[in-house]
Structure formats: C-alpha cells, structure tokens
Amino acid sequence: MTQAASMQKLETGIPGFDLIAEGGLPARRATLIAGTAGSAKTVFATQFLIAGINEENEAGVFVTFEDSPEDIRKNMAGFGWEIGNWEAKGKWAFVDAAPEPDSESATLLVGQYDLGALLARIEYAVQKVDAKRVSLDSLNALFVKYPDRAILRAELFRIVASLKKLGVTVVFTGERDDDYGATTRFGIEEFVADNAVILRNVLINERRRRTVEILKFRGAPHQRGEYPFTITNGEGIIVIPLSGIELTQSSSTVRIPSGIPELDELAGGGFFRDSIILLSGATGTGKTLMTTQFLAGGIAAGERCLLFAFEESREQLFRNAAAWGVDFEGMERDKKLKVVNQYPHAMALEDTFVQMRATIEEFKPNRVAVDSLSSLERVSSVRAFREFVMSLTSFLKREETAGLFTSTTESLMGGGSVTEKHISTLTDTIILLRYVEAYGEMRRGITVLKMRGSQHAHDIREYVIDSQGMHIKEPFRHVSGILSGQTSLAPWAADIGGGPSAAES
C-alpha cells in the first residue's frame, strides 16, 4: 500500500487525462497506448510531449516508425502545434525510424541481430535535449520490418529498460484490430509495458464515440472504465472526466433567489448557490418562463447569467421574455446576460460539452440555464447523455455556479421524463410542473420534489401564468394523484369548498 502511495506520477498535461489517471502516468515507466486505426494514438503520443514542453518545460523525443518527421510536423500543425519551433529551441527531437521512401534500400536479414542502433539513437537524442519524455509511434512498423518476434520482444525490453534508467517516462503506441478485442495485434507490446491505456473509436447510434480507458497501471491507482474524449483543433485530446472524481468540494450554504418569491418560500429560502436544479414539466407548463425568471432574478441580484437554448430561436426567446416584462436585449447589452443558441444535432455531445465549458469559462456566469436537456438527450445514447450531465454538473459545481436544467415530460399529465430518470440522482433539487385536471379544468401545479441539504415545502401548489410571469398560489387540497397523472377529487371536496359549486354559490 505504501508502495502504491509512493509511486510517483508524471502529469501528462493532457486535459482531463490526469484526473482519470489520478495524477498522471507513472513516472519513469513505459505506458502502452493501444488503439485501432484512427483512434488518435499519434495525437496522444504527440500531445504527451507537447504538454510536457508547455506545462512542465520538459523536453521530449519523438521516435517515429511510420510517418516521416515532415509528415508529423505537417499533420500536427492542424492542432496549432508548431513542432519545428520546439525543435529549434532544443525542446523536441525526432528519431526518424520511418521506412525510407526508396524500396532499393530494403534490408535483407541474415542471421542474428539486435536493435542496438535504434537504442543508441534514442539515447543520443534523449541526452541531446535532456528529454524527460519519449514517445514511440508506432511499434507496429517494427513488427513488419523485423518479423522475428523473440528478438523484437527482447529488444523492446532492452530499449524500455535503458530508457527507464535514463529517467524518462515512455509512451509507445500499438495497433489493435478490434475496439473490444485483444489488446494489440501482435500481443507483444503489452508485455513490454508497465501500463496500458486503450483508445477507442466506436460507432454508436450513427455517431462516433471516442473513449479512453486505463487498462492497467502496475502498482499505481487509477480510475476504471471508459471515459469519453474529444479532439479539438486548438487543444488536441480533451478527456471528459466524470463527476465522481471531482465532487469533493463542499456544498455552499449561501442561498440565491429563484426569481419567483413564492418559489423561494417553497424551497426554504431560495436555491443554494452551487446547486443543480432540474425543472421537469410537460410542454406548455412554463419551463421556459421559469428559466427566464431564474435568469432575470439573478441579474436583479447583480449576478451574471448564461443561457444555453437548444429549442427555441433567439428571436422567439427574446420576444417571449419581453412579453413577460424581461428585457433580454438590454441585459445582453449590459453584459449581464449571454444567450447561446445551438442546434443539438450539430455536434457530438462531448463536443457540445467542451464548447459549453469554454463559454462558461470565458463568460464566468453565476447562473447557467440549459433549456432543454431533453433536446440533447434525443441526439445521444443514454450513457453519453449521463456522462454529459455528470461532466456539466461537476464542472458547474467546481465553478460555484448555479445550474437550472429543464426537462420535458412525454405525457401531459403526470409521469416522469426519460431525462429525469437518467439524471435525477445527479441533481440537488427537482421541481415538477404538472397539469392538474380538476373540476373540468386544466390547472397547473408546482412542487419541490427534492432539495438536497434543506427543508422544503411538500405540498403541490397551484400556479397561474399572466403577463407578469408565474404566480404560485394555494396548495391543491382536495386533489390527489397529481404526480401520477391519475387525479381524483376527494369525495368531500365539494362540501368543503374550493370547487366550482363553492365558486358558483
């Protein structure tokens, strides 16, 4: 146990990866990065060195067995990585072990051999730039060139051992045929490595889903399971860690107004500053209105608010808000509000998250509203959606930002939404908006179903919507079955009053 605790980790600097790796890759060890073709192995190997240079000022050596250094410089420029500049500064060195373009110099093998020259070249490059990190990409090409497995295996062991002796942390890539098959095609690399990381690139529901999984860290702790990642032009690989890892911060006890005074009362004095609120209701129950009031309430309290609108157009949102007396346009002009409109179909959920996160980091809001989560769920798998919500909620909590997510229920009366089922445990507060059929009328009821860490009212209150917004009134005393959608009146209700007979008399 003490040995595991004392195992030193090297921060890779790859966003999100160090979280699932619980600090980074084991230092002065060799890690296999295995993946199918197109799973971003080369990007990982490259970014490992670049992050070392940028974040830790550690030089790196890139040993390329497949692409020429020129091709790698060119390909990686697409990420904004100017490898040539780092080479000039002595922070990056290539060892070019790629096959030569002219077939004339193809090598004939006669008798016993070793990879002594390769080792000498790598060691030379490491010493030349004083490298702390070495990437080898990909060993596959070696297997083709030197088919004797026994020799190759022994030589890879020797190379890895001598690099460890030099104090460098090694990442090498290996090809696999199947995203859920054998670790590598040749079954050798995994024996040479201390650690193994798998990159996957799977087609699910007609969408590409990239994940990273730490298969093993010899003698060191790490998170288990697959974590989604995305690749962006500016940053390369961004791993999206799930909330479980980050949810260590304490919850705030500071209350913020919901924008509807009666709702604050129901919620025992307002929402908590860093809480995640799920607002569930059928279409037309007033979710967008409550969202609008939530934002207006924040701005009235001097906060900055951000709205991600996935359902309604900007014009529609602004018009609706204006009808309720909320001036979104003026708020945006004062830089108090930012409204971001997006079509949920436009991109993968991982990319949506990365973009939302960037927007939040830039605008630094106190409140974030997402209207609606359901529209995002419709375009992804259950698992990807859950991961998305976990990532978003944990990120908002870390930023001490309040989040209001709306979710649309399928049936008009009662029932829950799919969204709710999948994420209710991730939210702090759940508010239900429901249609209530009573006395031949459709009325509307609101209730606070759950509120973590606080007392709250348990009754179902009636509410009405007028030009001033939402008004919460008295509880429905004589109607039961509202949440299930099977409303029934208490048999004695008419006698006690509140029904149409009382109103008529």
Added chain:
Amino acid sequence: MARMTRVVFKLYIAGSTPRSQGAVANLRRLGEERLSGNYELIVIDVKENPQVAEAERILATPTLVKESPLPLRRVTGDLSDQEMVWLGLAIPKFNDEEDES
C-alpha cells in the same frame, strides 16, 4: 584482376559484442573468398557515433552497407549465411566471374 572494382563496405555495430565480432569475421571471410581481398571495410560503432546512425537511418545492428559500387545494398544480421549475404549485396557479376576463372 586489375580491372576489378574495389568494394567498399560499412559495417555498423553496437559495441564490441560476440555478435559484432562474428559479423566482422564473416565479412572478412567473404571478402577473402569471393573478392580476393579487394575490398575496404569501415567499421562504425553506433554507440560512439549515434549521429552517424541517425544520418544513415540505421536501426538494427550489425548492419552491413555496400557503399560502392552502386547500387547501395543493406544486409542486417551476423552475416552467418555467406551465400545469402552474397546474393543480397548484388556485387556486379564480372568480379565474380573473373575471380573464378
């Protein structure tokens, strides 16, 4: 005999190991038996000259490069099978013929 082209070999080795010594011995035998000693051998230790190995893109050791006459040929290994090495080096026929006759 005078018309024979002198063959220039470079042999890349990684340190003085039994394997590299074997490769040197095998090559010398080939040089005597098939080239009548009309060859030049330059031995390069990549451990001492890694930048040369980098420039020449050598990965495995021992690697024998026939520099001249062209075409350039590479053979990797301890050169234990002389017949294979001879075929792999593609030394122009007249050397061979004249030597035999």
